[in-house]
Amino acid sequence: MAALDRLPAGTILLSDSRAFGCAGAVFRVDPATGEPHTLSVAGDLQGASGIALEADGGVLVSKDRFFPGTGALLRLSASTGTQTEVTSGGRFATPADVAVEVDGRILVADAFSGGSGAVLRVDPATGEQTVLSPGDGEGDTPPRPVKLCTAPDGTILVVEQGMVGGEDLSSRVVRVDPVTGARTTVTSGGELRSPIGLAVAGDGGILIADANAFAGFGGGVIRVDPVSGAQTTVASGGGFVGPRALAVEADGSLLVTDNEAVNGVGTLFRVNPATGEQQVLASGGEFRFLTGVAVVPTPSG
Template sequence: MAVQELPPAGTILLCDSQAFGCSGAVFRVDPVTGESRMFAMGGDLQGATGLAVEAGGSVLISKDRLFPGTGALLRLSAGTGSQTEVSSGRKFTAPVDVAVEADGQILIADSFAAGFGAVIRVHPATGDQTVVSVGTGEGDTPPRPVKLCTAPDGTILVVEQAMAGGMDLSARVVRIDPATGARTTVTSGGELRSPIGVAVDGGGGILVADANAFAGFGGGVIKVDPVSGAQTTVASGGGFAAPQALAIEADGSLLITDNEALNGVGTLFRVNPVTGAQQVVASGGDFRRLTGVAVVPAASG
């Protein structure tokens, strides 16, 4: 179905893999009022796993359903009403997130590509795929990528977990060199159990949303020092049940999705990065399973 023109800077975008009878959707949320409106629905959006906004305003969606054994990358072109496939199949197996590099190249985190999961670079015009880095595959239950983002210096940050029912099995944050694919573990263990969202703040700090972190597995947000890997609790408990996707607003506030909060209702929280105070921005309505969050950036130049 047709999409609307890209909303104003600061507008929050959410992808939902199961909205409207599992048709899938992208919602736009007013950052002040929390009013939720449909931005796009149906088409190939069922099974949407993550979203990102390109410099030109188009919205990218990763997905892993309706393309059996492969997955796909979609583009929603603001202003034209078109929903097109950028890339599918080939090296894709189970795309779980998408990010955009400074030069416009697209990055996909795929949990099962190349055997142990991989980061794949996609050309934004041709859809050509190149494997940037492959998981190490160690252990009986190797950790696999579940979300990724880029840092201001261009390095790629990936959160990986062993995907074993929330058990503490090799959960970690990995830094990847975008040119060589070399992998460095930034932090592992500690409070990390099921990291499932990652972003970098203005000071270079790495923010991780973890669905099962902390005593009682209530989940929360952890800040990771990019140099030492030291973990600091930003927020835990409160309204959280299983925090998932994470994004950062222009003022530094954190946006967290949680599909188990408020008695199992899809919810978007705003978290103060200093105090950890939680605020419900939007909840319920047409939300079913929120899998990605992004903020419309201010126009450059």
Template structure:
């Protein structure tokens, strides 16, 4: 592909499961002006759950089976942005997020694979699926994996939550060994109630967006020490209602989606990681339910 077909570094990408009359869409957002443009609409994007970028600039989108049909992993090749299927069905039950490893292999987290959820590794060329790690199923109900990211050292970080009767019973951040699939709990409980977004900053700290954290269930962002598991608050309350997807910009700023903020419209926030100050970057319009966010890295 021609170099000019790639999106500029810093461009923000959002997937929306219900945009354009519930058809679903992938948007690009200018990081300076907040201006948005739809890259792809409808097709298999209804029910989109997560978004990631491959090394060549192609966009990956995971899709939940309920909207409609089976779970699907889509690729939007750079420059054309047409939807092609990488893989579907198989071990997919309810794909919730997607990430890319350094060697190009794709990871998809699924909340119900094997009964209590799993991280599934996908071959980017063949679409072959292999379970890397299953949730341990501990608890009643067991915490289910909902989001994931890949740390700079290759470790896979997964956020898990369990709900029954509308109450959050347990939540945790789990580190998965990328070779063995062995699982280690990094942190649990504390301010975590409904963790639903995860990323790793330049210093190795784990950042978690939680839809119901803190007194009053206003939601916010929690920083987790990767060694001790200690939790500290980055941002809470303010205009947040139910923070969801989370990504980091090159300067360390946080990008967070919230579909209940500002009178219930899809909103993209930028948050200062040092002060917790919130800025509305883009909101409303064609946005309906923003479920994933990613940032185009420098080439």
């Protein structure tokens, strides 16, 4: 992808599964003004479930099969919004989120792949799908992968829910070995009730957006120590109603989507990670159900 296809560093990207009369869309948001612009709309974006960026500037979007079509992984041009399919069908059942490894390989969290869910790896050139880490399948409602991201050391962090879409005290964050696929639990229980957003801070701390965390189910952002698994509160209550997607900006500020805040419309908050102060950056307009958020990084080299 040509350098001209790159969006400016710091640009915020949002996937929306229901924008424009449920057609689905990807928006780009000015980080200074909060002004949104449509990057791509309709096509295969109805049911868009997650968003990530490739090193060359490509925009990856996962799509849930419960909307028209089949579960799919799309690549969008950063300059034109043109959609091309990376892969679809195959092992995909309900692709819930997408992330990119340092070497460019693509990771997809699929809550029902193979029956118990799995973390899948996708070849960015051929679209070939392989199972990196299958769900453990334990119990009547086995924890299923719904969000994932990569840590600075290359390990993969995954949010798993035993009851997708509702309060679940068995929810957990696991670390997946990128070579063997072995899973180890980082944290579970505590304030986790409906974890759905996941990101890693610059210092390695794990950040989780949870729609129902804390007393009164006000929702908020939790920080997890990557070694001990100890949970601390970053932000709770305030304008939050059902925090969902989460990303970290270059200065450490947090971006959190909430589809029930501000009169029940899609809203993007900026949160101070030190004080928990919430600022509405963008809200309403064509936003309907914001499912993913990503930030364009500064090109390396």
